[in-house]
Amino acid sequence: MKYLTLALVLLGLSSCGSASFEDQIRNDIAARIPTGICPEFPKGTVVSNIQVGEIVDIGLGGMTDVSYEFDYDINGKKGHKSSALLYIKEGSSYKLASMGGDCNYEMK
Numbered sequence: 001m002k003y004l005t006l007a008l009v010l011l012g013l014s015s016c017g018s019a020s021f022e023d024q025i026r027n028d029i030a031a032r033i034p035t036g037i038c039p040e041f042p043k044g045t046v047v048s049n050i051q052v053g054e055i056v057d058i059g060l061g062g063m064t065d066v067s068y069e070f071d072y073d074i075n076g077k078k079g080h081k082s083s084a085l086l087y088i089k090e091g092s093s094y095k096l097a098s099m100g101g102d103c104n105y106e107m108k
Contacts, residue, residue: 038101038103054066
């Protein structure tokens, strides 16, 4: 199921040309959380019902704070998570800079 969801997300991106910022946020969460980069979400966690909350331009070097929430399933244990992401605006696009919590994500 998780691979089907990721495939549909990627298919949606390729078919529509460019995604909106909110689509990018959803795709970043859906693609990164299941990889195991966050200690509370082991590799293979199924992420669903991703909701983008408030998007706030912090005003420092193009930094933008984004709140989000999603449902998850870890080997049958279901739960709900809310946190925040930090993006850096580069021209007309955004690049994920940091994931909230203890996630081991480094901007490239």
